[in-house]
Structures are given as structure tokens and as C-alpha cells.
Amino acid sequence: MKTLMFAAIGTMIATGVLAAAPEQLSMEAVNASDLSAKPEKEVSPVMIKAQVLLDRARFSPGVVDGRNGENMKNAVKAFEKAKGLKADGVLDDELWAKLSETSSDPALVEYTITEDDVKGPFTPIPDKMEEQADLERLSYSSPEELLAEKFHMDVDLLKELNPETSFDKAGTTIVVANVAAQPAEKNSADIEKIEVVKSEHVVRVLGKDGAVIAVYPASIGSEEKPAPTGKHEVRAVARNPNYTYNPDYAFKGVKAKEKFEIKPGPNNPVGSVWIDLSVETFGIHGTPEPEKVGKAYSNGCVRLTNWDVEELAGMVKKGTPVVFLE
Template identity: 30%
Template sequence: MFRKFLTLALTAATVPLSAQTEALRALPVDPSEITPEKVEKPAAPILPPAPVVEVTPLAPGTVVLPERKPNPKSDSPAIDNLPGGEDAVRLQIFLDQSNFGPGVIDGKPGRFTVLAVDSWNEVRGHPSAELGPVLAAARKAVPSAFASAVVPEAATKWVNSGLSHNRPAQAKAKRMSYRSIAEFMAERYHTDVDFILELNGSKNTWGVKPGGTLIVPNVKPFHIEALTGQRYEADPAMSERHAVVDTKMNQVRIFEAAPAALLVEEEVETIADGPLLLKPNVAVKPNPALVASFPITPGKPQFIHYGTWKLNNSVELPVWRYDQSLLDTGKRSNNALNIPPGPNSPVGIIWNGLSRPGIGLHGTSDPETIGRARSAGCIRLANWDAIRIPTLIRPGATVEVR
């Protein structure tokens, strides 16, 4: 026993004091021996900034629209008892979000709202002019027709009040931006500047800045800042679909497959002192093959290429080749300018090119003119509608121009 104790003592004596101290420090410490000042406080977690609430729905009745009288010179197909006020905006929003575009959301149901109602009814097997079912669905789906929307910081990048109207000057610009925050917000919420002015007044509309708010239709916003210049590829389902561009009715209709589109019959209706309209002769039997319809502006009659083509490509934020000879005569020249991409480009924010060279479905710089002014030769849609094309059809799809 004495020998064992002597051995341990001698061993300890040969270890330096500093090493013994280090060994002791490595031993577990009883929690009761730790004083608060010895505890390292964990660093406060870095929290992401609180998300900005982009829109706040307004209670029904908050916005009161003036009574609107029907325009006796309107070329709209007749539907009795079209709604007014909030219900009119609610109906347009519901149709828009259902991919049956009513055109500009402005509380003034016109030709394109009526055609959108016809399309919605066709899918469900209701008579074309029946309003009851679609109004009931709209009231349920869109309880708030208006919202207070924050002007995002993205407006700083996408608004240029000094954007020239001169093509050579535009060719030198970075992008074909919006010319005002009012225009930015109008397109973002599928309407026009006139309706933004009606809802907010001139002072608020023209004086608003990023971070401020405007009253807008309570529709899913079109986020131009989300566009990256993406090129969309073929898709097993969407490349099999069939689009019918009706240049008389000023509408593009998208079907699940080509045979379904060919079953649609149409009847001609002539309106005195007005354009020729085509109305779908809708049967009561539902037509679920119809998946979407949007207002369009076709090309000038001499430049329309009737026939059946293929969708060749679909590209966001295209550069537009400005060739005056092509616009005037339909023939390319060597004297052309490259106009940068942007919402105020004449081809808008997306190009969906057909197998016929130089022809495509694209956006526009003037959504309020859709259906009312001819384009140079292509098929124009409002930017908020045009950007939905690659979510419905992809390269390889059939596009019939009638």
C-alpha cells in the first residue's frame, strides 16, 4: 500500500504545475458553480424583415362608383341586366382570375366582358347570355372588389418619366419602362390610368411615390419585376393544346386539344354601322375543353396570315427589331433598330413566335387599345394576359388564325 502511494506521489511530482492546471480545466464543471457573468449570452438571431403587405382588401361599399349608363353606340353583344358599381368590377375580376379575360378592369362591362361571360358559361353548359351563375360565383370568390395597394420599391427601377417617344432615342435606352407610377400601378392591377384616376383623384394618383398607396381593383397583381427573360420550353401537356385566334371576334381561345376547338360553331351577327362580330353558338352541353380566352388585337388585314401554325418559341422581355419597311409593306429591310425590352415596347413583355416568320402573340404598350386599334401584323394582348400564354400553351402547340 505504501509503495502504491509513493508511486502516485512521484508521478504527480513529475508533471508540471501548468499541465496539472490545464487538466483540471478540462474537467466537467458542476452547473451550480457557473455564475451568470460566466455564461456567454447567445447572439440575438437575425430575423428577416417583416414582409410588406402589398394589398389590403377594402370592405364592400368603401368605394362608390358613379352610375354608368349603357353606351348606345357600343358594339357589345346584348346581355340584359349587366351589373354596375362594385358588382361590375367584381365580375371582371372573377373572369380575369378564371383565365377568361374581360379586358381592362374598369367597372364598365363591355364587349370583352360579355365574351368572357360567354366563355365561362360555355365551359359549364349555361346559355351564353346567362348572368345568374357567373355573378353568384363572382360574389362568392371576390368578396372585396377593391384594395389599397402599396407602391413597391420596384417602381423605382421600372418607371422612367423621361422615356422618349422617338425610336432612335429609345434604341439607346436601357429598357422601355413605364412613364409614370400611375401607369405602373394600372398595369399591375389589370386596369388603365383613367380608372386609377377615378378611384384616387388626380392629386393622389400623380403624387404617389414608392411606399405610398393607391386604391386598385382587388385582382392578383402582375409582377413585372419577377420577369427574368426566361425562355419557355415544350411541355408534354401544354404543347398538345390548340389556340384559335379569331380576328373577327378579337379573341384568342385555348383548348385542351385540336379536335375540341374544331367542334366550336359560330354564327355571324351584323351590327348596323358597326364591325362584324362573331358570337359562339354555344350549346347547353358543357365544353370543358375550353381552358382560357383573352381579348386580342389582330394585325392589319393585308398582313394577317390565316392558317394553322405551330408555336415555335416563347421568350420574356424580348428585344424588338424596329423596321419601318416591315411595318409598312410586310417586307424586311436592312435599315432597322433594336428597341430594348420593357412594358412600353410595342411587343410588350413577352413574345410567342409562330412557325410563320415574324408573326406571334405578344404583349403591348397600350392595353386600353386592345380590340380597338389594329397592330402591324401580329396578335397583341394586354401584358397581364400575354404573360399567361406560356402557362397555357408551350412550343409545339397548334395556333389557328381565322
């Protein structure tokens, strides 16, 4: 009976009636991947590799998750445009060749968890802003959240690459995205302007020669707090900022009628950095939910991943022009 059952299952897989289970992701499979294995609908080794290469080249796909979502397509389009290719957002041989030229380092590497990674304190973050105001610090909620953000990764992908691994013990070796091999930071003197492109959900950094230095996915504005138009400028950069809630915005789910303050930390509503603009109460900032950047989710302002806004903050200075485009 078992033999007949297994034979039937094999026939169903061969005929496509029952899909075969995907192979387990591995560092070797990702590092060796190329376009000979077309990207899959779900998490794909070649997509992980492409995302890491784009991240290093400063055409950010947002979180490295191995999926061909809108942020990934926008990053590919921006890279194609910068390289003089047809900007269609599709991974093809010409695009892959240009992308491969940007770096020869492996996309995934092994990393040994340190004492600093696990010492905490780690804090469960309540959903309600009023309850967040009671916390002394909006820290990471777990070691895996800290490690995922450290390597620009989706937490689920980190876990999938490291099955049955505990992330709370120093000395444990894990597989992570190799996003450290990035170009040297551009000095603020090299920056001509920042462009916030609403229709494309991206922030672009342009150099003095007009060349694109970096592109980041962004959530831009909201119904309660729509994005401005026209030309503005950077007024200041605040790292590890507090967040002050203004009841005039009447954000959904917030019942408070008085202002209140939320302490700093990576899970603060504005993340790890606030770039203040010459538009009252409007800025470019980080987020506690990097996987939602670039999607229809924002409490206003311009929201980037924490790692992208930290990089951007290192490139701007007081007076850097910021232009909002439709």
C-alpha cells in the same frame, strides 16, 4: 336668390333635366355590389367587380376599367359558353351566380406601395418608333402606369379609386383590383391547342379534354401585316424581347428605310413577351397600350395585354399548336 336657385336645381335633378353627379367610387361600394344595382353606362361598381371575377377565372376582360365595352362583352360570352349558359354577353342573375361561385375574395383590396414600385427609372416614351430606338430601355413612364399594369387596371380607374393620391411615395396605401387570387397555372402538358379567333378578337386556350382553360382579348393582324390562316405552332418564348422594325411593312408614321432595333421593356412595341410562331416574323406578344387591345389597333401579329401574354407564355411550350380561325 340662392334658395330659389338651389330649389330650381333640385327640381331639374328630380325631373331628369339635369343628371345627378355619380357617387364617388369606393372599395366598399364595389365589394358589396351585385345585380340589384344595374350596371351604369359609365364606370360602374358592379362592372368592376365582374371584371375582376372574370380576370381571376381566366376569361380576361383586358384592362379592368369598370366599363361594359366589347372586350367585357366577349369575356362574358366566353364565360357563359363555358358554363353552358346562353352566350349573349349580358350580365344577368344566372351569369352572376356562376361568376360569384368562382371566388369569394373581395374584388378590391388595399395595397401599400413598395420601394420597388417607385424606384424607377421611369422614362417618357416618344410616339415615333425611330425615337424609341434611341432609348436604353422602354421602361414604364410613371409609377401609376406600373401600378395599373401590376393590377390589370386602367390608369384612369386607378386614379378615380384613389383621388388626390400621389403614387410616387413608398408606404402609401391605395385601393387596387384584387387580381392576384387566380387559379394555379396549367402545365403545358395540359394544353391541347391555342385558337386565334379573328372575328371574335380573342385567343382561346383549350385543354386536352376540349375544355376552355383561358380566353384573352386580342388585336389580330393589320392591313400592312394580315394574320395568317390555318394551323401553326409555337417555336419559342422570349421574355423582355427586343423589337426589330422591318421597313418592308411600311407602318404608318414610320419613315425609316432601314431596319432598326428597339430595346426591351414593358413599353416596347411588342411588350414584355414574344411568343414566336412557325409563321415567319409572326407571333403573339404584349403591348405598351393595354387599353387598345381587342380594338382596331395593331401593327400586325397577335397583341394581348402584357399580363395576359405573360400568363399564356407560362402555359405553352415549343410545338404547342396554334390555329387561326376566321
